[in-house]
Amino acid sequence: MLGSTIPILTPSFNLNPSHFVPSITTIARVTLSSSSKSHSKLTLLPRFSLSSNGSPDRALHPPSPVSGIDEHESESSSDFGDDNVALFVRMLGLDRDFLDREQAIIALWQYSLGGENYINNIMQFPGCINLVVNLLRSESSSSCEAAAGLLRSLSSIDLYRNSVADSGAIEEINRLLTQSSLAPEVKLQSMSTLWNLSVDDKIRVKVAKSDTLLLAIKYLDDEDSKVKEAAAGVLANLALSRVNHDIMVEAGVIPKLAKFLMSDSEGSKVIRKEARNALLELVKDEYYRILVIEEGLIPVPLIGAATYKSYAPRLYESPAFPDGTEIERTYTKPSRFGASEVLVGLNFDNNADIDEAKVNAIIGQTQQQFLVRIGAIEMEETEPHSERSNDERVTLLHWIDGVARLVLILELEDKSAIVRAAESIASACINEHMRIAFKEAGAIKHLVRLLACDDNAIRLAAAQALERLSASNVVCRVIEGEGGLGPLVSILKCSDVAGAIVEKSLNVLGQILDPSKEMQLKFYDGSVNGSEKVFGRAKNDGSTGLSSTEQAASKTNPSSFRNDILDSVFTARLVEILKSPSPSLQEKAASVLEFVALTDPSLTAIISVDIENGLNSTFQQSLLKISANMESDMEDQFSVAHAIELEEAGLAISAASRLLTRLLDSKQIRDNLNFSSFIDTLREILKSNIPLRSKDWVAACLVKLSSLSGYDTSSNNPINVEVTLYETIPRLVEQIKTSFALESQENAVVELNRIVSEGVVDCTGTIISEGAVYSLVKLIEEGSERGVEASLTILYNLSMDSENHSALVAAGAVPALKKIVLSEKPQWQRALHLLRSLQT
Structure with a gap:
């Protein structure tokens, strides 16, 4: 995107620049005959920018009226005023009277408005710019306005932009703009000069390092719309340099600019254009794109009017909401002229409860379809000469319009447009609000349809969009209601499909068939809330307002559903994924297989495949073996990348452990399972450094394996000891340290005290290493009698080993114990014994 420049101002006295450009003598007569406080007001001409060769830059702006000057008249005026230019430049000298300097700067500014030839005449005198910059310190508003205006004219020429920047103009203008009582005309000329200077990428760096950015953000709230336009233009140019993005976002530029695009009443077309240009540069960064979407704006691809x-609106179908929800007809016979069909809204039941999301979907769909029918779509957002290719051009729309347009694009025939729309939907689904908005707009049915397309790019984009949408439980129901399980299962069963499509499809299935969601278990038992009515009936009819797709989901035929997921080819494919090296895919495959086990208690489909090797592959994470050999390399052990890899491995192992625990209920599985191998593997995993929350199912599976295999079930069983040492105690310690509820902390302390007191395992070392002593000391100061008693007991057991004394003292145990003894609380005797133990 090219940087934008601003228009040059011209005096408002009756001069037509299309027929006459004033010579310097003419300006001199006008200026000298006026007092310093009676200068003519200035008005804006249509904007233009002069390139280095002097011709208007037609790629950015329409032709300027300056281009209509008669060549002979322009030349004669220039020649006639050459000597007088030198005179007025000399009058800018510091040794001149203030009034002479003011009249000279005004005359030169007005002279410069004639175009590049006149500016060239002024720039024949090298010291002129410095004298002009010096006048920015004048106490006269007229002098400051004229000085800033002349700098604005000079900076509109590529050749002189560096000279203006090197003269200290940026610093002086910034100083000027910080003044609280500044005339609107001065603000406009000053900010416009910065707008021109920021066009150059090298000068832009200098501008960004100054206070210009904060000043531009400040003047976005100015009362003068022209000043706001210039401020927005400066920000749009600064955004062209990616190095400025961080500081711009930190300064709060996104919400400031977004407000101009969220409402038609905010600002002029120029402000909206510049604000859009700035935000479009920021949305190239993934994180900043999220911030822009949070402000209510969605990036939408420009695909060409x-x-x-190819869009064909469905004009003769039954009235329905965008998501397919049917609207009940309340009239009994058709109108003679079809008015009942046209004015269907007048027949809608007033008792029907239409939520805001459906209303917004109707508004967005209606507006976008209207723009398509009249051929005005993309008219405002499209830049006629953009540097971006057609495949990269985007615009920003209010989320209501953006959601509707993206869904509309999904119905077109252009494949590249469909791909871009689906990808935009995926990036826009940052929260539940946006996911529900796309659901209500009817995006799900189109994306499910596109899964069956023979174009891999379209299938990948559709799967990616559904993956992001399926983070919502409500959307998961709609995907199922639209028949999405069939295409997803077909993709996984086909070995020729690209790996990325398989990964996205499996993630969607994992979200829909997640066994941990209680909603799923209730969902497949039958209809939801017993409602099978269409939308639009009165509330007292028992209608719940479910959409037709949600109703279809609630009435899904269980046998048809089982035919999809209980297919032996499908389960075999899932086992193959369990053997893959990707922990994220292993996690989803194990989760779906667990759902298969819940759906078919006989486990026929799972027994027919090599599930044991699949589970072994998931448990044998290569990362855990590498971590065991990396103990000396602490830097790698605690790196962010390593932590993320451990997290993914832990989730995969947890899902596989949950699946194995479920399979152990089958006698046929137990009869063919190698118990000793799984027990040894899970014991090693329990001792590993995977996240603690991933060890809960590992511990549960290990206990069940040991029980079924005939291990000693007493507390001295080595497996039970390891579960206590590596899962139970660390979990209780974490609960003590991180829980905000005092009751929760005390419950964990009481349970930990029971384990320590029973002496099942020497766990004092774990308590010390996990840093729980500080929390225990805090509890004996602030806890209830129950919590204080348990904490004192644990601390006393810790003190039995003299090596722990330093840790207890460092945690502040001594003053806390003295306080209990001196206050003679019920536990003062135990506190005294512990205090004596520490002092010895």
């Missing part, structure tokens, strides 16, 4: 010609 001609592409929309």
Whole structure:
């Protein structure tokens, strides 16, 4: 995107620049005959920018009226005023009277408005710019306005932009703009000069390092719309340099600019254009794109107005909401002239409860379809000469319009447009609000349809969008209601499908068939809330307002559903994924297989495949073996990348452990399972450094394996000891340290005290290493009698080993114990014994 420049101002006295450009003598007569406080007001001409060769830059702006000057008249005026230019430049000298300097700067500014030839005449005198910059310190608003205006004219020429920047103009203008009582005209000229200077990428760096950014953000709230336009233009140019993005976002530029695009009443077209240009540069960064979407704006691809010609609106279907929810007809016979069909809204039941999301979907769909029908779509957002290719151009729309347009694009015939729309939907689904908005707009049915497309790019984009949408439980129901399970299962069963499509499809299935969601178990038992009515009936009819897709999901035929997921080819494919090296895929495959086990208690589909080797592959994470040999390399052990890899491995192992625990209920599985191998593997995993929350199912599976294999079930069983040492105690310690509820902390302390007191395992070392002593000391100061008693007992057991004394003292145990003794609380005797133990 090219940087934008601003228009040059011209005096408002009756001069037509299309027929006459004033010579310096003419300006001199006008200026000298006026007092310093009676200068003519200035008005804006249509904007233009002069390139280095002096011709208007037509790639950015329409032709300027300056281009209509008669060549002979322009030349004669220039020649006639050459000597007088030198005179007025000399009048800018510091040794001149203030009034002479003011009249000279005003005359030169007005002279410069004639175009590049006149500016060239002024720039023949090298010291002129420095004298002009010096006048920015004048106490006269007229002098400051004229000085800033002349700098604005000079900076509109590529050749002189560096000279203006090197003269100290940026610093002086910034100083000027910080003044609280500054005339609107001065603000406009000063900010416009910065707008021109920021066009150059090298000068832009200098501008960004100054206070210009904060000043531009400040003047976005100015009362003068022209000043706001200039401020937005400066920010749009600064955004062209990616190095400025961090500081711009930290300064709060996103919400400031977003407000101009969220409402038509905010600002002029120029402000909206510049604000959009700035935000479009920021949305290239993934994180900043999220911040822009949070402000209510969605990046939408520009695909060209001609592409929309393939859109065929469904005019003769039954009235329905965008998501397919049917609207009940309340009239009994058709109108003679079809008015009942046209004015269907007048027949809608007033008792129906239409939520805000459905209303917004209707508004967005209606607006976008109207723009398509009249051929005005993309008219405002499209830049006629953009540097971006057609495949990269995007715009920003209010989320209501953006959601509707993206869904509309999914119905077109252009494949590249469909791919871009699906990818945009995926990136826009940052929260539940946006996911529900796309659901209500009817995006799900189109994305499910696109899963069956023979184009891999379209299938990948659709699967990616569904993956992001399926983070919502409500959307998961709609995907199922639209028949999405069939295409997803077909993709996984096909070995020729690209790996990325398989990964996205499996993630969607994992979200829909997640066994941990209680909703799923209730969902497949039958209809939800017993409602099978269409939308639009009165509330007292028992209608719940479910959409047709949600109703279809609630009435899904269980046998048809089982035919999809209980297919032996499908389960075999899932086992193959369990053997893959990707922990994230292993996690989803194990989760779906667990759902298969819940759906078919006979486990026929799972028994027919090599599930044991699949589980072994998941448990044998290569990362855990590498971590065991990396103990000396502490830097790698605690790196962010390593932590993320451990997290993914832990989730995969947890899902596989949950699946194995479920399979152990089958006698046929138990009869063919190698118990000793799994027990040894899970014991090693329990001792590993995977996240603690991933060890709960590992511990549960290990206990069940040991029980079924005939191990001693007493507390001295080595497996029970390891579960206590590596899962139970660390979990209780974490609960003590991190829980905000005092009751929860005390419950964990009481349970930990029971384990320590029974002496099942020497766990004092774990308590010390996990840093729980500080929390225990805090509890004996602030806890209830129950918590204080348990904490004192644990601390006393810790003190039995003299090596722990330093840790207890460092945690502040001594003053806390003295306080209990001196206050003679019920536990003062135990506190005194512990205090004596520490002092010895």
